[in-house]
Amino acid sequence: MLRNLIRQEILGHLMSARFLAAVVITLLLVVANAVVLLEDYEQRLARYNHQENVHRQKIQEAKTYSFLKLFVERPPNPLSVFSSGLDKRLGSTFEIYHGSVPMISSGSARGLENPFLNLFTKIDLVLIFQVVLSLMALLFAYDAISGDWESGTLRLVISHPVRRGSILFAKYIGAMLCLLLPVLMSLILVLILLSLNSTIYLSGENFLRIGGIVLTTSTYLSVFYLIGLVVSTITRRTATSLMICMFLWVALVLVYPNWSRFSINPVGDTSAERSSTNQQVEQIWEEVDREERQFIANSPLEGESPRFNLSYSDWSSSWGDRRRQINAKVQKESEPLVPHLQKYNETMETLYIRLAEQTALIRKKNLDNTSLRKATWDERLMKLSPAGLYTFATSAWAGTDLEGMSDFVRAVQDYRRTTINYLHDKKAFGSRQWFASDQGTVDWWDLPQFRFAPANAWENATRALPELLLLLLTNLALFTVIFLFFTKIEV
């Protein structure tokens, strides 16, 4: 009997005009956007490879240790096609320098071809499911009970020896299968487009993640279908239930996520916090000046650093804030002073490293209290709507969420430590090659390479779990409500 009911439901949906329209529109939107998104990904990949080459060349150009300009590039995530998250937005070039610890906010996004194109909002495939299919779920549900009730078929069905629970269950299963069909079809289309494209390669783990996204999509759609069923059971009139469903949809999917971000500023003004952090950092750096003066007082070096009283036959340098890059040739008469200069460099650079870690702690605290706190609060508020839960769950699966970005920054920070160890091993800070290339340039052949492995699919799953569980709980709650109403309903 149950199987009959389900079959009837499925057939009813499949033959309906709304199903056809839903499939056509979803597929059209998915294909049009997938083409754009895949091309966009390819471009980003090409730019990533180009930048990598540029960075590698920059290493080779460095003749002295101090001239090393080391950059790391964040590779684009292929799953950003599904959920773009922060992947396209945040700056992707990080500089590795022993005197400063890279933070999530220190990535730079140079090389954007046309910054005005940011005016067009970015779209990913998940957004299409989020908007179109939730609407479809409600359109499938709004007359599921009330329509049958109005037309009298409900009474007819219940007069058979079927439990009311199984009627509900049959309706649910039938509609969900029909809703998942466009999802799966568009997934297949995207995978076909992907396979036509030779530059994009998806690993096995990525298929697991896509599976996770599909799972989240189905729980999300089920929430909307159940909302529709609740409304349909309570109102008993199709016209009323339709209007309530439509306005609920507008409120939950279109309005609330934008509204919460627009109107609520849960953290408030953080400019005071920011300026106090800057002051603290300034104070720490004053220590450098003190130690520098002290060192120079106890050493035969005189004059302005970094030239001091040595004479050079060739001098080229580049300055950044507190950063000195020097490539010089020392003249013979200054040779006795060179060991002192080496000692000076070693002291100062190791001091920079120590203080960089100290300021990093302060900067991290500031970041946690300002930008990151704002971001997490915005997330929490948005998650009050199932649409928000869905967005964040899918970006957690894809690894394009804040955590995924932090993973990369942690890898960059580790890499900075590796390069510092490398420089220590080579005794680079106190070497002559730190500032002079007259006795041979630096050979970078054994400079450690940067490696970044994104979190595995299991880790992504645990990150998406809270949102997924919340979605499931909403499902459960809605289902109980319907069940209670439906068993009591008079036919």
Added chain:
Amino acid sequence: MIWHIIKRELFDHINSLRFILTFLILSALMVTNAVVHLQTHQDRVRDYSEDVTNTSNELKSRTQLYSLAEKGPGRLYKRPSSLSFIADGGEAYLPRRTYNEGSWSKSGIGGRVKSNWWLSYGSVNPDAKDFRPQATKIDWVFIITYLLSFIPLLFTFDALSGEREQGTLRLCLANPISRPTLLIGKFLGTLITVLIPFIFAVLLNLAVISTDSWTQLSGADWGRLGLILLIATSYAGIFIGLGLMVSAGTREPRVSLVILLLIWVATVVFMPSTLGILSTKWMTPVQTDDQFDASKDAALRQISTDFDDRMQTIKEKKSPNLLSMSELEKLFETSPEEAMAAARKMQEAWETEGDEEMALKAEYINKDVEIRERFNRQHLDAQIAQVQRARDITRFSPAAIVQYALESMAGTGFNRHLQFLEHVHRYIKQFREFIVETDRADIQSRHLIGIPKGMSEKPIASEAIPEFEDKVTFSDTFNTATLDLLLLVLLLGVFLSGAFIVFLRAEV
């Protein structure tokens, strides 16, 4: 008769649940919009006036004509619109001022040469450091484009198909009512029903905003508001026409609803951004920053070596048999004394500056500014052209048309940015003319703009320096919006006549 139909439609709608829900959602959003505007607008206006005063003070503190040419007019700021609550226009993605890229100096043959100020546009990419989830601003554009299209569909999807199903349509047409009359009655009835809650919400919004002393609406602003209401009305009319058309063409209201909603999702939610991004993929790409820098640097190097060569010939002509650098170095190794003497002679020749050298320097500096500005301008123009084309293509969606029209009306967004740039260019021209004119008035000056010794050294009156004014006139906004307004009216006509044709051919 038509009044009768309108009245009946109106009463039917006003008693319905959808009317109450429309009322609630529109009012809630409009109030939110106003409240957030009150909180943020004050800072915006204050920042702007502070920035402008700083620029103007700095400008007035310059008394030398040369320092005006060297340092330029300072940062020029875009005036924030007092109607920014109507359309945000992606202000965060548009630079709010002009930038100063810096300066350079070069020493060599002919002594030191120092650059003059040049105009650069800068670019902003706030997303690169923003971890907060992205969201659209709830401005009038959001409310109008999303809700004033969605709600008309909910009011019209069953207007004809529903009545046909119930049989009331047949009953109605059995009376001496022509079909066009019925359709127009339905159209106007629905339009008024939709406009009542909208106008109420708008008034609520304006009431809240008028409590703010920082937002002062001028007479022209009220004119703009009137036009905005007109745009909103015709936009809602388009979707009512669409709703009636589909409703007349389908048998069941359920089917017409699904068709309408899917058309709506595609055109309103996705088309404005998808079409824009999609179209740029098939355009010739704009130069990347690296390519742009490379081509600019090549041109600059060209004039730099050109300058060196010409300066060298001048010097050689004036004091022949000067040694070249490499020869001098060689001489140092053989006889240092002789080399020192030669070097001293060389320095002397370099430092004595005649009219010819000065003219060359001035020419070089002006050419440098010209090249930099030309390259910046070309790069900007290419970017702008790309966005313009993408925007033209998105105009397939009425939502995009309304967005652009409202942006022009509110004085925000991309077109406003172009106006700002135009004002900047006009001002820069005026500023440079002022320098030339003032210099010409002084007979003692050598009239070589760009170098300290070539320009008038008389102190200049600070009031005489032209000041930048970024004022948008009503005709400006109207000119940019004309195309969009025309398109809207055209679409309204198309959908209304479509509804007519379908309804006339429909069987009852």
